[in-house]
Amino acid sequence: MCLVERALFLSGNEAIAQGAARAGVRFACGYPGTPSTEIVETIVGLEGVHAEWCVNEKVALETAVGASLAGVRSLVTMKHVGLNVAADPFMTLSLTGVNAGLVVVSADDPGMHSSQNEQDNRTFARFAKVPMLEPSDSQEAYDYVAEAFSLSEEFDTPVLLRSTTRLSHGRGRVLRRVPVPVPERSYERDLAKYVMVPQYARRRNRLVLERLQKLRRRAEESPLNVLEAGTVDFGIVAAGIAYQYAREAFPKAWFLKLGLSYPLPFEKVARLYQSVSRVAVVEELDPFLEDQIHALGLPVVGKDVIPADGELDQETVFRALEPFLARRPPRRRRPVPPRTPLISTPPELPAGLPVRPPVLCPGCTHRSVYAALRRRKLVPLGDIGCYTLGALPPLLALDSCLCMGASIGMMSGFNQVLGRKAAAAVIGDSTFFHSGVTPLIDAHYNQSDGLVLVLDNRTTAMTGHQGHPGTGVRADRSQGPAVEVQRLCEGIGVRCTTVDANDHKALDAAIKSEVETPGLGVVVALAPCVLMVRDHAGIVTVDEERCNLCGLCLDLGCPALAPGEVAVTLTDACTGCGLCVEVCRRGALAHEPAGGGGA
Amino acid sequence: MNGTTTVSLVGVGGQGILLGAAVLAEAAMAEGLDVKASEVKGMAQRGGSVLSTVRFGRHVYSPLARHADLVFATELLEGLRGLDLLAPRGTLVSATTRILPGSVLRGEEAYPEELAAAAAARGVRLILLDAEELAREAGNLRAVNVVLLGAASLVLPFSPDAWERGLAAAVPAKILEVNRRAFALGRDVGARQEVPR
Numbered sequence: 001m002c003l004v005e006r007a008l009f010l011s012g013n014e015a016i017a018q019g020a021a022r023a024g025v026r027f028a029c030g031y032p033g034t035p036s037t038e039i040v041e042t043i044v045g046l047e048g049v050h051a052e053w054c055v056n057e058k059v060a061l062e063t064a065v066g067a068s069l070a071g072v073r074s075l076v077t078m079k080h081v082g083l084n085v086a087a088d089p090f091m092t093l094s095l096t097g098v099n100a101g102l103v104v105v106s107a108d109d110p111g112m113h114s115s116q117n118e119q120d121n122r123t124f125a126r127f128a129k130v131p132m133l134e135p136s137d138s139q140e141a142y143d144y145v146a147e148a149f150s151l152s153e154e155f156d157t158p159v160l161l162r163s164t165t166r167l168s169h170g171r172g173r174v175l176r177r178v179p180v181p182v183p184e185r186s187y188e189r190d191l192a193k194y195v196m197v198p199q200y201a202r203r204r205n206r207l208v209l210e211r212l213q214k215l216r217r218r219a220e221e222s223p224l225n226v227l228e229a230g231t232v233d234f235g236i237v238a239a240g241i242a243y244q245y246a247r248e249a250f251p252k253a254w255f256l257k258l259g260l261s262y263p264l265p266f267e268k269v270a271r272l273y274q275s276v277s278r279v280a281v282v283e284e285l286d287p288f289l290e291d292q293i294h295a296l297g298l299p300v301v302g303k304d305v306i307p308a309d310g311e312l313d314q315e316t317v318f319r320a321l322e323p324f325l326a327r328r329p330p331r332r333r334r335p336v337p338p339r340t341p342l343i344s345t346p347p348e349l350p351a352g353l354p355v356r357p358p359v360l361c362p363g364c365t366h367r368s369v370y371a372a373l374r375r376r377k378l379v380p381l382g383d384i385g386c387y388t389l390g391a392l393p394p395l396l397a398l399d400s401c402l403c404m405g406a407s408i409g410m411m412s413g414f415n416q417v418l419g420r421k422a423a424a425a426v427i428g429d430s431t432f433f434h435s436g437v438t439p440l441i442d443a444h445y446n447q448s449d450g451l452v453l454v455l456d457n458r459t460t461a462m463t464g465h466q467g468h469p470g471t472g473v474r475a476d477r478s479q480g481p482a483v484e485v486q487r488l489c490e491g492i493g494v495r496c497t498t499v500d501a502n503d504h505k506a507l508d509a510a511i512k513s514e515v516e517t518p519g520l521g522v523v524v525a526l527a528p529c530v531l532m533v534r535d536h537a538g539i540v541t542v543d544e545e546r547c548n549l550c551g552l553c554l555d556l557g558c559p560a561l562a563p564g565e566v567a568v569t570l571t572d573a574c575t576g577c578g579l580c581v582e583v584c585r586r587g588a589l590a591h592e593p594a595g596g597g598g599a
Numbered sequence: 600m601n602g603t604t605t606v607s608l609v610g611v612g613g614q615g616i617l618l619g620a621a622v623l624a625e626a627a628m629a630e631g632l633d634v635k636a637s638e639v640k641g642m643a644q645r646g647g648s649v650l651s652t653v654r655f656g657r658h659v660y661s662p663l664a665r666h667a668d669l670v671f672a673t674e675l676l677e678g679l680r681g682l683d684l685l686a687p688r689g690t691l692v693s694a695t696t697r698i699l700p701g702s703v704l705r706g707e708e709a710y711p712e713e714l715a716a717a718a719a720a721r722g723v724r725l726i727l728l729d730a731e732e733l734a735r736e737a738g739n740l741r742a743v744n745v746v747l748l749g750a751a752s753l754v755l756p757f758s759p760d761a762w763e764r765g766l767a768a769a770v771p772a773k774i775l776e777v778n779r780r781a782f783a784l785g786r787d788v789g790a791r792q793e794v795p796r
Contacts, residue, residue, distance in 0.1 A: 353680050354708040356700040358612060358647030390646060394705060464640075554705050559646055562704045 006487035010070050010174045012167040015138040016105060017042035018174065019145030020075045023101075024182030025049055027417060029060045033079030034114035036107035040077055052417060055442040057082035059409045061089045061104065062439065065363040065402065066381070066413025066423070068102040069194070072411070073149050080108040080121045087124070088403040088435075090158065091123040094128040095193050095204040096402060097156035100185045101149035101257045107163040111285040111311040118309065120285035125160045125262040129212050132160040132262040133224070134240040138172035144259065147224065151260075153183070155211055155218075160262075164284065166241045166311065187379065187414075193389040194400040195382065199357070202346065209343045216263040222258025225268055227275075234325055235276035235301075237289055239267065242312055246282040247256050249318035264292045270335040273298055277329035280321050284312050297336040299499040361390050362560035363503035363537065363575030366455050369426070370397035371556060371583060372508040376515050378424040378451065379414065383436070385409040385428035386462045386529075394557045398426060405435025412439065412448035421515065424451040430460035430468040432485065437492075443520055444494050451514050452522045455501070457529040465532060489522045501527035502537060504582045530575055538576035538593040542567050546588035551581035552590065603656035606751070609681045610673030610699035611698045618769060619671065620651040620663040622748055626765025627655035627674050634680060635662035643719045648677055650684075671714050673730070673743050676699050692751045692789070693707045694730035694743055695772035704753050714792050725794040726750050731785045739774060749785020750792070 010018065016039050020028060028043045029052040030036065044051040054060035057078040064074040078086060083106050090104065104221035106124065109115040125132035133148050135141040141163065148159040171553070219225055235254035238246045247255065256272045258264075273279060281290040282301040290302035305320040306312065349355065358544045360367050366387040373380055374397065382388055384399030384408060390397035400410060407425035414423040427436045432454050443450055458548040459473075460466040467473025472482030489496035499510045507525055514521040547567035554561055567588065568580075578591035606623060610616045620636055627634045638651040652663045654709065666686040671693075672678030672783030685691060693714065702708040718725040732747040737746065745766070752762055770778045 353676065353711060354700045354702045356611065356646075356648040356676070358645035359701055361645065386645065394701065462645075551705075557701060557705065559699075559701065562699060563706045 005176060007173040007175050009171055010137050010138045010142070011169055011171050012135070012141040012163055013038035013107075013169070014407045015141035016145055016161070017046065018176065019080055019142035021046040021049055022142070022177060022179050023146040023149045024073050024180060025075045025149070026072035026569070027064060027074040027413065028052075028077070029054050029063050030077035031055070031057045031060050032084055033082050033107070033166040036077045036079045036105060036163070038168070039075075039105060040185050042504060043075070045350070050418070052415070052446050054409075055438045055445065057086040058089060058405075059439045059442045061086040061093070061149040062402065062406045062409030063413035063416075064090060065093060065406070066104055066410035066415075067417045068098045069186055069400070069410065070102045070414045070417035070422070071100050072417050073101045073182060075103050075105065075145075077107070079115065080106055080119055081115065081117065082106070083121055083124055089406055090124070091128050092196055092403050093132065093158045094130050094208055095196055095201055098152055098158060100400075101152035102158045103145065103148045103161050104158055105161045105163060107165070107168045108285075109165050111165065113165055120263065120287060120288060121160070121162060122287065122288045125162070129208050130157050130160055131155065131215050131260060132162055133174045133259060134162050134261045135167060135259065136168070136257070137167070138174045138239050140259065141167060142174045143177070144224070146562050150180070155215060157211060160194070162240065170241070190400055191391055191396065191399065194402075195388070195398060196401050197388055197391060206343050209341065210261055213340060213536045218267065219260045219263050219265040222260045224256075224263075225265050227268060227271055228255040228257060229275070229465060230254035232325070233276050233278060235272045235279045235330060236282055237272065237279065237293065238282040239289070240284075242282045242284050245312050245314045245317045248314040250321070251529040252332055256288070261289070264289065265488075266296060266335070266338055269293055269296065269298070273332070273335060277332055278324060280324065282306065282312070282317055282321075285309070286348045296338065297333055299330040299333060313329055320426065351481055352574075357392050358389055359392070359557060359559055360386065361530055362573040363577040364525040365457065365525065365530065365577070366390055367395070367558065368454055368501060368504050368507055368577070368579045369453060369525045370395050371579060372504070372511045373397065373424065373426070373453065375508070376424075376511060378515065379422055381407045381410045381414065381423050381425050382405065383425070383427040383431045385431050387428055394555050404431055405439060408436055408439035408443060408452055411450045411452070412446065414441040415449045416446070421449045421518075423450060425454060426453045426455065429454060429458065429485065430466075431585045433483070437488065438588070440489065440494060440522070441492055444492055448520060449518065450520050451511070452520070453511070454522060454524045456485060456524050456526045459529050459532060461529045461531070483521075485524050494520055494522055496522040496524065498524040498526050501525035502577065504579055530577070536576045536594055538578060538591055540570055540574055540576055540578060540581060541590045541592070542570060543588045543590065546586045548586060548588075550586070552583050552585060556580060556583065559574060603654050603659050604669075604755075605667040605686075606653045606669045606671060607667035607681065607684045608651040608653070608671045609677045609684070610649055611677060612646050614673040615741060616649050616651050616673065619673075619744035619748055620653050621769035622745065622765045623653045624765075625768040629651070629761035629764035629768075630757050630761070632656060633659045637662040639733075648680065649668045656678060669751060669754060671747055673747060675714055676700070676705040676711060679711055679717060682717055685721070685723055687722070689723055689725065690754045691718055692726045692747055692754075694747055695727060696731050696743065703729075718794070724754075726753070726789050726792055727794050728788055728792040730785065730786070733788055734781055737781035737784055738777045739781070742774075742778050745770070745778045745781040746785035749782040749787075750789025752782070752786050753789050
């Protein structure tokens with residue numbers, strides 16, 4: 001034991017990196033952006049952590065989500081505007097929660113030293129209903145990372161760790177502490193938690209609202225939120241670097257120092273008002289805390305005297321608030337406690353009536369991809385489109401659906417952690433062009449293992465068959481140039497095979513071959529959406545003698561197949577795709593291709 | 600509420616609920632009424648349960664309502680589900696068409712058959728018709744929605760002229776004639792198909 005370890009002199013970013021290693025982080029990634037860059041740069045050199053630069057912040061977050069799912073604590077870093085790029089996964093990650101802890105570091109840049117705007121990312125914590133920690137010096141930056149991971153796992157939520165330029169690029173003494181014990185986690189399939197289709201997302205959303213109330217109680221109890229006694233009739237609420245400015249400007253004041261600054265601990269605020277009659281909020285940028293305190297019906301000084309733009313410093317804070325101390329204190333008011341928001345009760349389904357969820361159409365070629373993928377024992381990480389319906393019973397063919405284009409980044413992180421082709425990504429053609437190309441570039445660049453299945457049905461099917469760059473069909477239905485998925489992948493340098501999705505055997509063979517080949521590969525399952533194809537692919541017939549109603553074909557979830565009295569029956573919805581013929585082990589189903597004329 | 604009539608159209612994705620709602624809305628506008636409508640698209644389609652709501656009156660505020668004066672169902676199970684959407688003394692116009700949901704297809708659940716009894720138990724006026732057969736007679740199996748509109752027209756306060764203008768405005772010219780026949784058949788047969796309470 002090293003009890004008198006020398007203090008290190010670390011920047012906030014270095015401290016976050018060291019704190020992450022101490023918190024048992026095994027996976028870290030991000031996209032460089034001032035003032036966040038040095039976190040990943042520092043982590044790269046630390047033992048036991050795999051660190052990556054990603055192609056952008058959205059892909060970085062999705063990759064970290066994959067790593068968290070695979071069971072390791074994961075850290076993602078970006079500058080404030082980077083969270084705009086990552087907002088899509090961030091907002092829905094709040095609903096799914098995490099497996100192992102996941103912390104997003106947003107380094108804001110008040111004063112725009114090196115940025116195009118100075119947006120206040122504290123709003124993102126409120127927007128996504130996730131907890132936020134705001135360290136005020138390097139030691140806290142180091143310490144809070146472990147706290148953030150512990151909150152993430154306890155409350156099943158991503159946590160926002162917010163820094164600003166002066167914290168990230170300021171330096172201070174840091175005493176290292178003993179590593180925290182991290183519980184072992186492995187991936188557990190949980191479709192209702194990770195597949196955010198409406199019926200599951202509505203339930204998760206109610207859990208998020210409940211979680212926020214529990215987090216508020218935690219913020220009330222947390223030692224990170226401290227009421228510091230003063231000797232004058234003046235109290236200041238502050239978090240992050242602004243606390244340091246205010247503390248230096250008013251050493252005799254009372255302070256409510258917020259480390260876990262969202263959700264705001266209302267009772268602690270009220271307690272400050274019991275001790276003093278004059279209260280100010282010192283915060284950079286938006287009146288984030290001030291507005292919430294105003295909402296309690298309490299008189300507070302803030303953005304009326306402190307600039308709402310740029311950086312603060314102790315002199316600015318002192319000059320702004322000093323006249324306030326000379327004034328007569330405002331009349332004391334009792335705080336109006338905020339009401340707990342009501343959470344809707346889910347509508348009761350009419351009793352005893354079978355529900356009718358949307359399903360993959362009869363003859364839909366996505367079904368044959370799922371049938372082939374099922375044989376390969378990979379964790380199928382999904383995306384957004386018609387094929388997301390494959391996650392519902394009876395197929396249960398996808399383990400996740402986070403946001404557009406998330407599947408490939410998640411697969412990359414998942415496989416990086418497990419060091420093998422454990423997960424596959426399933427993504428539609430339109431979604432691939434929307435945001436699947438950048439994570440493919442990323443997975444290639446970071447040399448992730450994996451299998452990407454592009455379900456290319458030549459349209460944006462779910463929303464009503466709109467065109468996309470892969471088809472070249474434009475909004476006015478005119479034909480523009482089309483981008484080929486195969487050539488695009490090869491241009492990146494990724495192995496790619498295109499197969500006819502109606503050719504079940506070829507599809508199965510292509511997937512099998514890809515699974516057995518090390519490295520990253522793409523299989524494009526190509527066939528136009530069955531709704532755009534009027535002609536039947538053939539005729540399927542049932543041999544009632546041979547069918548024993550084993551249910552293998554029924555497990556495909558095809559609406560054209562039903563169990564009859566002695567054998568399965570086919571309804572006239574059948575398109576003759578023949579997939580059921582492929583899965584039948586008794587030869588009870590026969591397929592005659594259209595125009596084939598064969599026996 | 601406030602003199603506004605609410606019609607909810609329920610069925611299975613792909614049955615032409617949206618077109619039915621469009622004809623109804625156009626007919627209401629032809630009567631000089633204010634109309635608002637609300638539909639759910641996207642994930643709700645693809646063979647799942649769908650619901651569209653059309654509201655009309657002198658002035659309509661909300662485009663949706665918890666309860667409807669008339670529920671119009673292109674499928675029997677959806678009609679049964681639609682009973683919960685009906686206001687007291689409401690009317691249900693339902694097709695006898697059965698489209699089996701996945702759980703029934705897989706034999707996990709039985710297809711419920713008790714629509715007439717359930718409607719009677721709630722004091723609901725029920726018009727039940729074999730809309731598929733009538734659509735076939737009219738010349739297009741997909742005209743089930745308009746057959747039902749014909750039957751529903753019996754309980755809605757629109758003139759024949761308003762319905763004609765509604766059809767002409769909402770139905771593509773190519774299939775307008777078939778749909779005119781489907782509407783007329785639905786209106787004729789619907790008048791004789793009221794299930795006694």
